[in-house]
Amino acid sequence: MPELPEVEIVRRGLEPVLTGAMIARVEQRRPDLRFPFPQDFVSRLEGRKIVAVSRRAKYLLVTLSDATVLIVHLGMSGRLSVALPGAAPRTFGDYVYGTAASDKHDHVVITLSTGASVVYNDPRRFGFMLLTTERERDAHPLFADLGPEPLGNALDAAYLAGKAYGKRTDLKGFLLDQRNIAGLGNIYVSEALHGAEISPRRTAGSLARAGGAPTARAKRLVPEIRAVLNRAILAGGSSLRDYRHTDGASGGFQNEFSVYGRTGEPCPRLGCGGLIQRLVQSQRATYYCASCQR
DSSP: OOOHHHHHHHHHHHHHHHTTOBEEEEEEOSSBSSSBOOTTHHHHHTTOBEEEEEEETTEEEEEETTSEEEEEEOTTTOEEEEEOTTSOOEEEOOOOTTOOOOGGGEEEEEEETTSOEEEEEOSSOOOEEEEEEHHHHTTSTTTTTOOOOTTSTTOOHHHHHHHHTTOOSBHHHHHHOTTTSSSOOHHHHHHHHHHTTOOTTSBGGGGBOTTSOBOHHHHHHHHHHHHHHHHHHHTTOOOSSSOOOTTSSOOSGGGGOSSTTOTTSBOOSTTOOOBEEEEEETTEEEEEETTTOO
């Protein structure tokens, strides 16, 4: 499943194509994806102008001129392609899992007033499209309990310590909990913990002192989370077996992984000398260096 950097890259690719355009026509080719489409899905989109394309956690949000908000989640194999007049289609977020992008999996086609068209293709149909409004968006069940964005100012060491205070859950699971921080996923948590020299085996409570003040670990971790995510965005995301960049090429951040997927390899930290290890926490793989992550 794509993580925050990959979704942000898709958003940035879609934004100049969608913003300011009118939705002329919507073809909904099946009744459901992961969830059923809203009954009035087509009628609430057609004839509206697109005023903004944003992101919340791992969700794309398309805001329309009547304050309707289209929520898009790409699931495991969803992709968005844009065809511009006179140009070859471009794919935004190609989560292929080894499958070809057959047009039989084109489930939604949105034609814009500019002549461009946007196609949602999803072989596994784990993605979904829902509708809400600007007024109701933050209270929507998908967003009501989400924590702050990791790239925003609301995430700081004091906030992190306050949420972690007294918690005995493992630190990795705490960071993956979307109620604490929105959008963090498995790859980037492993990378951020290595960058901050913090063991994933530690409890979440180790980020807070008695009384809830942030520890030195919390102060190191917050900027490292931001740095890892920003590097991933600049590198075009991470291409494992599933992700491709907006023009169909691979993202490049996997070439910069310090620990993820590198079991048995030397730790890249200068002077460390340790080896990368793998453990399973909450049924998910964690990669770390036991020598420098304490």
